[in-house]
Amino acid sequence: xxxxxxxxxxxxxxxxxxxxxxxxxxxxxxxxxxxxxxxxxxxxxxxxxxxxxxxxxxxxxxxxxxxxxxxxxxxxxxxxxxxxxxxxxxxxxxxxxxxxxxxxxxxxxxxxxxxxxxxxxxxxxxxxxxxxxxxxxxxxxxxxxxxxxxxxxxxxxxxxxxxxxxxxxxxxxxxxxxxxxxxxxxxxxxxxxxxxxxxxxxxxxxxxxxxxxxxxxxxxxxxxxxxxxxxxxxxxxxxxxxxxxxxxxxxxxxxxxxxxxxxxxxxxxxxxxxxxxxxxxxxxxxxxxxxxxxxxxxxxxxxxxxxxxxxxxxxxxxxx
Numbered sequence: 669x670x671x672x673x674x675x676x677x678x679x680x681x682x683x684x685x686x687x688x689x690x691x692x693x694x695x696x697x698x699x700x701x702x703x704x705x706x707x708x709x710x711x712x713x714x715x716x717x718x719x720x721x722x723x724x725x726x727x728x729x730x731x732x733x734x735x736x737x738x739x740x741x742x743x744x745x746x747x748x749x750x751x752x753x754x755x756x757x758x759x760x761x762x763x764x765x766x767x768x769x770x771x772x773x774x775x776x777x778x779x780x781x782x783x784x785x786x787x788x789x790x791x792x793x794x795x796x797x798x799x800x801x802x803x804x805x806x807x808x809x810x811x812x813x814x815x816x817x818x819x820x821x822x823x824x825x826x827x828x829x830x831x832x833x834x835x836x837x838x839x840x841x842x843x844x845x846x847x848x849x850x851x852x853x854x855x856x857x858x859x860x861x862x863x864x865x866x867x868x869x870x871x872x873x874x875x876x877x878x879x880x881x882x883x884x885x886x887x888x889x890x891x892x893x894x895x896x897x898x899x900x901x902x903x904x905x906x907x908x909x910x911x912x913x914x915x916x917x918x919x920x921x922x923x924x925x926x927x928x929x930x931x932x933x934x935x936x937x938x939x940x941x942x943x944x945x946x947x948x949x950x951x952x953x954x955x956x957x958x959x960x961x962x963x964x965x966x967x968x969x970x971x972x973x974x975x976x977x978x979x980x981x982x983x984x985x986x987x988x
């Protein structure tokens with residue numbers, strides 16, 4: 669089946685150098701866009717943005733020094749070094765004005781790639797991206813690291829979905845909905861689940877599989893891929909990736925006996941859940957403040973990546 673998409677942002681995309689000294693974000697109040705804007709400001713950029721409505725995230729951006737205007741206005745891009753857009757906002761007046769005035773127009777994922785550098789940990793999947801990325805960030809902090817991150821949800825208060833860390837790792841969600849994750853070049857990638865979604869952009873499940881294979885094939889040399897051993901679609905993607913990129917190290921997670929990082933039955937008590945996690949001859953105990961089996965699966969995906977990074981299974985499970 670052909671790999672078709674409507675409005676694929678990677679087609680005809682800007683390919684020149686990206687100057688993030690004075691970026692303007694269109695739709696800056698969105699969960700992912702606000703995180704990128706806040707991170708640019710934390711790294712010293714003069715950030716501006718526009719959005720259709722005010723919000724708590726915009727309040728947080730203003731507190732971080734970003735200049736945000738309510739209402740779309742082509743005049744807002746004056747002096748911008750680039751204009752950052754999402755696929756949804758590709759026809760906004762600011763984007764049209766930037767193109768007319770020769771200002772580089774770059775997709776949000778291109779900015780993410782620029783900020784992350786060589787140590788991007790990209791979390792992809794139809795479901796569970798925010799949960800898995802958030803658990804991974806919290807676990808890395810528990811283990812003494814200070815990663816940068818951009819998560820598509822606030823971790824607690826508004827504006828907490830991003831952070832400029834002192835460590836080398838950069839954790840971020842990778843958006844499959846419009847194939848913009850094809851802009852990324854991760855050092856490590858997690859695929860939580862794969863299901864048919866976004867029918868306006870994808871022509872059936874096989875179209876999704878091709879998109880995820882393309883994403884995984886963009887891993888850096890000797891990269892790490894974490895994927896769900898319990899899911900036929902993920903196993904299909906893994907088989908294709910192993911042929912295309914034999915240098916990529918694959919670590920699987922799930923309840924299947926074939927999984928490299930396995931979890932057993934889940935005990936639930938009120939809002940708590942607990943399960944044993946196994947990797948090789950080691951074991952750990954994973955405890956979460958949620959009864960959701962899906963959240964347990966997301967946490968095990970994060971544990972699998974920590975194990976791939978060299979952490980003992982017991983320490984990884986305890987940190988998650």
